[in-house]
Structures are given as structure tokens and as C-alpha cells.
Amino acid sequence: MSSVTMKHIYKKYAGGVIAVTDFNLDVEDKEFIILVGPSGCGKSTTLRMIAGLEEISEGELYIDGKLCNDVPPKERDIAMVFQNYALYPHMTVYENMSFGLKLRKTPKDEIKRRVEEAAQILEIEHLLDRKPAALSGGQRQRVALGRAIVRNPKVFLLDEPLSNLDAKLRTQMRSELTKLHKRLDTTFIYVTHDQTEAMTMGSRIVVMKDGIMQQVSTPQDLYQNPVNLFVATFIGSPSMNKLEGSKLTEKDGHTYITFGNENENATVQLPDEIGRKPAVLEHIGKEVVLGIRPEHIHDEDIYLKNYPEYKFTATVDNVEPLGAQTNLFLLIGDQQATAVVDPTTTAKMGDRIEVTFEADRVHLFDPETEKCIDL
Amino acid sequence: MSSRMFQSVIMQMKEASNRLIGVIDGEGNVIAASEPSGLGDRWEDAAHRLNSANEMVTVTGGKTFKALTNWSARFDYAVFVDGEDDLAKSLCIMACVALNGAKTNYEEKHDRATFVKNIITDNILPGDIYIHAKELHFVTDVPRAVFLIRQVDKVDVAAMDVLQNMFAEKQQDFVISVNETDIVLVRQVQPGSDGKELQSVAKAIEETLKSELFIKTVIGIGTVANHIRELADSYKEAQTAIEVGKVFDTEKSVINYENLGLGRLIYQLPTTLCEIFLSEVFKKNSIDSLDQETLYTINKFFENNLNVSETSRKLFVHRNTLVYRLEKIKKITGLDLREFDHAIIFKVALMVKKYLDSREGPVRLG
Ligand SMILES: Nc1ncnc2c1ncn2[C@@H]1O[C@H](COP(=O)(O)OP(=O)(O)O)[C@@H](O)[C@H]1O
Ligand SMILES: [Mg+2]
Numbered sequence: 229m230s231s232v233t234m235k236h237i238y239k240k241y242a243g244g245v246i247a248v249t250d251f252n253l254d255v256e257d258k259e260f261i262i263l264v265g266p267s268g269c270g271k272s273t274t275l276r277m278i279a280g281l282e283e284i285s286e287g288e289l290y291i292d293g294k295l296c297n298d299v300p301p302k303e304r305d306i307a308m309v310f311q312n313y314a315l316y317p318h319m320t321v322y323e324n325m326s327f328g329l330k331l332r333k334t335p336k337d338e339i340k341r342r343v344e345e346a347a348q349i350l351e352i353e354h355l356l357d358r359k360p361a362a363l364s365g366g367q368r369q370r371v372a373l374g375r376a377i378v379r380n381p382k383v384f385l386l387d388e389p390l391s392n393l394d395a396k397l398r399t400q401m402r403s404e405l406t407k408l409h410k411r412l413d414t415t416f417i418y419v420t421h422d423q424t425e426a427m428t429m430g431s432r433i434v435v436m437k438d439g440i441m442q443q444v445s446t447p448q449d450l451y452q453n454p455v456n457l458f459v460a461t462f463i464g465s466p467s468m469n470k471l472e473g474s475k476l477t478e479k480d481g482h483t484y485i486t487f488g489n490e491n492e493n494a495t496v497q498l499p500d501e502i503g504r505k506p507a508v509l510e511h512i513g514k515e516v517v518l519g520i521r522p523e524h525i526h527d528e529d530i531y532l533k534n535y536p537e538y539k540f541t542a543t544v545d546n547v548e549p550l551g552a553q554t555n556l557f558l559l560i561g562d563q564q565a566t567a568v569v570d571p572t573t574t575a576k577m578g579d580r581i582e583v584t585f586e587a588d589r590v591h592l593f594d595p596e597t598e599k600c601i602d603l
Numbered sequence: 604m605s606s607r608m609f610q611s612v613i614m615q616m617k618e619a620s621n622r623l624i625g626v627i628d629g630e631g632n633v634i635a636a637s638e639p640s641g642l643g644d645r646w647e648d649a650a651h652r653l654n655s656a657n658e659m660v661t662v663t664g665g666k667t668f669k670a671l672t673n674w675s676a677r678f679d680y681a682v683f684v685d686g687e688d689d690l691a692k693s694l695c696i697m698a699c700v701a702l703n704g705a706k707t708n709y710e711e712k713h714d715r716a717t718f719v720k721n722i723i724t725d726n727i728l729p730g731d732i733y734i735h736a737k738e739l740h741f742v743t744d745v746p747r748a749v750f751l752i753r754q755v756d757k758v759d760v761a762a763m764d765v766l767q768n769m770f771a772e773k774q775q776d777f778v779i780s781v782n783e784t785d786i787v788l789v790r791q792v793q794p795g796s797d798g799k800e801l802q803s804v805a806k807a808i809e810e811t812l813k814s815e816l817f818i819k820t821v822i823g824i825g826t827v828a829n830h831i832r833e834l835a836d837s838y839k840e841a842q843t844a845i846e847v848g849k850v851f852d853t854e855k856s857v858i859n860y861e862n863l864g865l866g867r868l869i870y871q872l873p874t875t876l877c878e879i880f881l882s883e884v885f886k887k888n889s890i891d892s893l894d895q896e897t898l899y900t901i902n903k904f905f906e907n908n909l910n911v912s913e914t915s916r917k918l919f920v921h922r923n924t925l926v927y928r929l930e931k932i933k934k935i936t937g938l939d940l941r942e943f944d945h946a947i948i949f950k951v952a953l954m955v956k957k958y959l960d961s962r963e964g965p966v967r968l969g
Contacts, residue, residue: 243853280820301817308817310810312803316768327768328815331761376814422956438917479617 230382237287262430308378489561496538525567751841
């Protein structure tokens with residue numbers, strides 16, 4: 229058992245900065261949970277409070293059901309992993325992994341057992357006699373993880389451990405960490421500012437902004453049902469398009485949306501399962517923000533045939549071929565929108581093209597509260 | 604001289620041979636041994652024999668002895684191996700070579716660390732620096748950075764062990780404990796090293812100490828010293844960086860003296876001058892009548908480059924609400940933050956106030 233529970237946790241720094249506001253979270257035993265959000269949103273502060281390196285200003289922290297606000301870090305049974313790890317250059321891998329235990333006066337045979345076990349889990353048994361200089365980047369990363377694993381912690385706290393790596397190694401380490409979590413079978417709390425990392429690694433994600441939790445859910449649910457404009461645009465790449473100043477109208481028992489500007493716009497009928505929701509009906513006659521993901525806008529013939537009722541014309545502002553996909557930057561009136569389309573597209577800069585979108589996958593947001601109104 | 608150093612070499616030898624190997628000091632005390640049982644014994648007789656012997660090795664009492672090299676007529680340390688046979692003799696000679704090397708290394712390192720400590724703490728006459736540097740083969744004019752690592756909240760003596768092992772390049776890195784909370788790292792750097800590199804060294808220190816020992820630190824970095832005589836200044840700058848950082852950059856845990864900016868300037872002003880400045884800018888105590896929320900608003904407005912729309916978005920308030928707050932501030936203080944000149948004065952004044960508050964608790968102005 230190694231659950232972590234946070235109840236109404238606040239962090240207030242001297243000088244009036246409130247880094248974390250009313251944080252509530254139940255991290256289950258053996259879960260891989262991710263805290264994600266832009267830099268400065270309070271992720272590290274939250275992690276440090278769990279570790280006991282930062283005092284909790286208000287609220288309660290439970291580890292394994294035990295109130296831990298005043299328990300010193302060493303007694304919390306946690307291990308921390310950071311991005312700027314340093315291996316001890318003149319020590320072997322074995323010594324690097326055992327050093328922390330030695331400082332804590334762990335018996336020698338116990339150290340040996342734990343290091344060997346960790347080395348086996350990390351598949352670095354053959355490297356135990358090597359010095360860090362003779363290791364590849366990925367191997368060094370694993371040794372750094374090994375130093376945390378040998379402590380047998382109940383909970384691993386990882387603060388952007390992959391941020392300093394090059395793109396290729398980062399991708400490789402992501403999947404290694406996921407595998408490692410399965411093998412270790414313990415709780416991971418992982419912090420990152422990178423939504424791709426969050427989406428590919430976590431079983432649950434906490435999205436944070438300005439010290440406030442925005443939404444806690446599975447990657448799939450965050451992508452499909454974001455509660456507000458921030459989550460909608462933060463999750464997914466390229467970002468969800470926001471067509472501001474879009475207008476809702478009603479005719480013959482259906483809801484229509486108009487987007488673009490006075491000179492150039494399009495009006496389409498919203499599918500009833502979105503357009504007839506009570507919260508949406510309340511906004512009829514008002515402005516809303518229309519959110520469409522780039523991957524749901526299409527210029528391919530098959531889509532134009534299947535979704536003729538959502539067709540509209542746009543100007544191609546730029547074309548970005550990426551190999552597996554092509555990004556089209558479109559203008560509808562003065563609104564900008566990105567579309568991710570098939571690389572066989574013939575669209576060129578300056579073209580006027582017909583596109584359509586999967587209207588059942590759009591979202592509507594209240595421009596004042598920024599909350600999603602079609603959930 | 605540390606018997607720990609000898610013990611660690613002996614323990615490595617133990618892996619190659621199961622003969623008892625050890626070291627005695629000049630009085631015959633066993634100070635290191637491959638089996639712990641013998642530690643602390645005193646073999647005066649052997650010591651006496653060693654001092655009068657002039658063979659390659661000395662054989663006595665079922666053991667073979669050889670003195671380590673030193674410059675005096677009497678030996679200061681000698682290695683011993685169990686047995687009187689040829690193998691004991693070979694082992695003894697080889698162990699002696701290894702221990703001699705370790706001893707020289709240790710002495711050099713030890714003396715050099717003391718030397719560096721004396722330099723940074725101004726404990727040595729400028730003229731003596733050059734003489735000692737020469738004696739210790741210490742290169743005087745390579746670039747070196749000084750990091751002051753201060754443990755906050757909790758102190759762990761093992762921090763020294765962690766740092767010494769992180770920076771183990773004996774000729775280039777010096778890890779020096781200056782007091783209970785502070786450790787100094789003097790580290791040779793590449794010519795032209797920039798603040799970014801030093802920052803990442805400091806971050807690595809911070810995060811390693813956090814993950815190994817769960818201790819929090821603040822780290823001050825001085826200007827890179829291009830000559831050993833500049834090391835003392837660099838150390839003082841690292842101290843200043845921490846002091847100034849504590850006032851103006853509370854959220855930073857690594858502070859480089861070169862990035863202190865306005866803070867460094869203000870920190871050097873006499874407090875009376877600061878008080879005069881504040882009462883000139885804020886008539887009738889006006890700064891004290893601004894509440895926390897207003898100050899927070901002001902800081903956000905500065906962070907967002909005096910941009911009203913951006914700031915209101917960040918604060919989750921309507922544009923007009925922000926404009927109203929700015930008007931209120933103008934009424935109270937006479938400063939319109941949307942104007943560049945006023946904004947600068949306000950920014951400096953807030954920093955001056957922070958500085959004064961840190962010096963003597965909240966100041967009252969009349
Ligand atoms: N010691 C501190 N004193 C004052 N403010 C701090 C301190 N540490 C962090 N902060 C502030 O708290 C907020 C959250 O910081 P942090 O948790 O580091 O964010 P993240 O890890 O998400 O980038 C930031 O605005 C930061 O400036
Ligand atoms: Mg962080």
C-alpha cells in the first residue's frame with residue numbers, strides 16, 4: 229500500500245505569492261499520475277510538499293493513510309528524481325547506486341542485495357563495474373534511477389527528469405519509465421510541463437494552471453472532454469483552434485453556429501447532441517468560443533463527401549509539410565485555424581480551399597468564464 | 604594523516620590477497636588492517652627494529668615490514684604483511700608502492716585544500732600566496748568558479764561527502780567546509796564559461812543533495828576568478844549573492860552575483876538614503892496603505908510588461924476591474940503605473956522597501 233492523499237492543500241510564500249491553491253488529490257496505490265502545466269504553475273512546489281522539503285501552509289497530506297504534514301522527509305519513504313542528476317565520476321555504477329545507502333549506514337549485504345536487484349530491474353547488471361564516463365546517455369539515466377530504486381521507496385517523485393535529454397533519448401526514456409513503473413509496481417508522481425510526455429506516460433493526469441488544479445482525468449478523457457479553454461488548448465498538439473466571437477443561433481429546433489467575421493464567415497448546423505444541450509441553449513444569441521482540434525478539420529475528398537453540411541471556404545495562409553502529416557494554416561475571415569491533413573494535399577499558400585470538420589467533436593466555451601458549455 | 608585513507612587502500616588489497624595486510628604508525632600502533640581484529644594493537648618492538656634497519660624489508664615476529672617513504676630519519680608509517688616468506692616480501696613491497704602513492708596524493712590534496720581555504724577566507728598574506736602556490740604546484744592563472752552552498756532548514760554533515768564525490772578531480776576541484784551550514788566549491792572551469800554552465804553545475808549540486816539527503820540549499824555563485832588572488836573576492840560575491848537574493852529573489856535557489864541587477868545596486872545604498880527616497884516617492888505613508896492584493900496586482904502588471912489585457916487575463920479579472928485598481932493606486936500614490944517613468948519609480952521603490960524591511964522589519968514612514 230502506498231497511496232498519497234492531499235486535502236485542501238495551500239502553499240503561501242512570504243511576499244504574498246500563493247503557489248498552490250486548494251489542491252485535492254487521491255493518488256492510488258501503484259498509480260502513475262502526472263502533474264502537468266506551464267512553468268510556474270506550482271508543480272514542483274506540490275511535489276516538494278509531498279516530499280517534505282516545503283512546509284504545507286494549509287491542508288493535510290496523507291501517505292498510506294498517515295498524516296504526514298510534520299513527518300521529516302527521511303521518514304516519508306519517498307525517493308526523488310530530478311533533471312540535473314549528477315553521477316559520481318570516479319565511482320563505479322555499483323558504488324554510485326550504493327552511495328546513498330552507505331551514507332544511511334545500511335548493512336553491506338543489504339546494500340548488495342538491493343543494488344543487484346535494482347540493476348536487474350534496470351537491465352544494467354553488466355555495467356556495474358563501469359565508471360560513468362564509459363556509459364551512454366541512456367545508461368546514465370538508468371543509473372540515476374537506480375539510485376532512487378535502491379531505497380525501496382513507497383512513492384517515487386519525479387520532477388521533469390527527462391527535460392535535459394535530446395529528443396530521441398527522451399522518447400526512449402519515456403517508454404522505459406513506463407515499463408519501469410510496471411516492474412516496480414509502486415506509486416509514481418511525475419511532474420512535467422510537456423503535455424506530450426503527460427499524454428504518453430500517465431494513467432491519470434492533473435492539469436494545473438496558476439497553482440490551481442484545472443482537471444484530473446485520463447489522457448483520453450482530457451483530450452475528448454476538456455472542462456475549460458485552458459485544458460482544451462493545453463492538451464493536444466498542435467493546439468485546439470479557438471474561433472472567438474462565434475455566434476449561436478436557433479432555427480427550426482436546431483442550433484447553428486456562425487464563425488469568421490463580417491466579411492467572410494460560415495454558418496453550420498451543430499449536431500443536436502451538442503447543440504441541444506440545455507447549457508448550450510442558454511447561450512443562443514450570444515457569443516461563444518468554438519473549439520475545433522486541427523486533426524478534425526479536413527480537406528480530403530472523402531471527408532468533404534461525408535461531411536458536406538459542415539463545409540466552408542478558407543484561405544491557405546501557410547503550408548507546413550511534416551512527412552507523415554501536413555499542417556495547413558488557414559484563415560476564415562480574420563480567424564486563424566490550423567488543420568492537420570493528409571500529406572498528399574495539393575493546397576498551396578494563397579489558395580482558397582474547401583474544408584470540412586467533424587462537427588460532433590467540437591467544443592463550445594463561454595468567453596467570460598472560459599468553461600466548456602457542452603459537457 | 605587520515606588512517607581512513609590507508610584503510611580504504613588496504614581494503615582494496617584485501618580483494619587480491621587473503622594475507623593479513625596493514626599499516627602501523629611511527630610508534631607501532633596498528634592504524635589500518637585487512638582484518639579488524641588487529642586494529643589498535645601496539646607493536647613497539649617492530650617499530651624499534653624498523654627505525655634501525657636498512658634492508659629492503661624488515662622481518663620480525665612472524666611478519667614482514669616495510670616503511671613508507673618520508674624525509675626524516677625515523678619512519679612515520681610502515682606497511683606489514685603476515686608471514687616471513689617470499690610472497691609476504693613481494694606483497695609488502697607492492698603494498699608499499701601503492702600506499703606511498705596514496706599518501707602523497709592525500710598530503711597534496713590536503714595541503715592544497717587548506718591553501719585554497721586560506722585564500723578565500725583572507726587568511727594568508729598576498730605575498731605568501733605565490734610562494735605557496737609554487738610549492739604546491741598550484742596553477743595560479745586558470746579560470747575558477749566559486750560556489751557557496753548553504754544548507755537551509757536542516758543541516759546534514761554528509762553533504763560534504765556527497766560534494767566531495769561529485770567533484771572528485773583532485774587537481775581541479777576543491778570542496779571546503781567553512782562552517783556548519785556552508786560548503787564552498789572552488790572549481791576549475793573552461794576559459795569563457797558562461798553563467799548558464801555555472802547555473803547547471805549549481806542545479807546539479809542542489810538536486811543531488813535533495814535526492815541523496817533531502818536537504819534544501821541556496822547556492823551563491825561569484826564572478827569567475829581568472830587568477831587565484833581573485834578567489835577571495837569571488838567568494839565574497841557568492842556570499843553577497845545569497846544575501847541579496849534572500850531579499851529580492853526569494854523564489855530562487857541559485858543566485859549568480861552577475862545577475863543581481865538592480866538588487867545589487869540597492870543593497871549597497873545607505874538605509875537613510877533609502878528612507879529619504881521612499882518618503883519622497885510615497886507621501887504620507889501611502890505605500891503602507893496598499894494591501895496584499897493590490898501589491899500582487901502591481902507585481903503581475905510588471906511581470907506582464909505593463910500590458911493591461913494580458914495582466915487582466917492572468918489575474919482572471921475583467922479589464923475594467925484592473926483599470927479601476929490602477930486608478931485607485933494612482934489616487935493613493937500619485938503614480939500612474941501605465942506610464943513608463945512612473946512604473947520604474949514604483950518598481951525601484953518596491954525593491955527599496957523590500958530591502959529596508961529585510962534590514963529592520965517593516966519601516967514606518969512619516
Ligand atoms: N521559495 C519561494 N518563494 C517565493 N515564491 C516561490 C518560491 N518557490 C516558488 N515560488 C513561486 O511559486 C510559483 C510556483 O513555482 P513552481 O512550483 O516552481 O512552478 P513549476 O514547477 O510548475 O514551474 C512560481 O510563481 C514561483 O515563482
Ligand atoms: Mg518545476
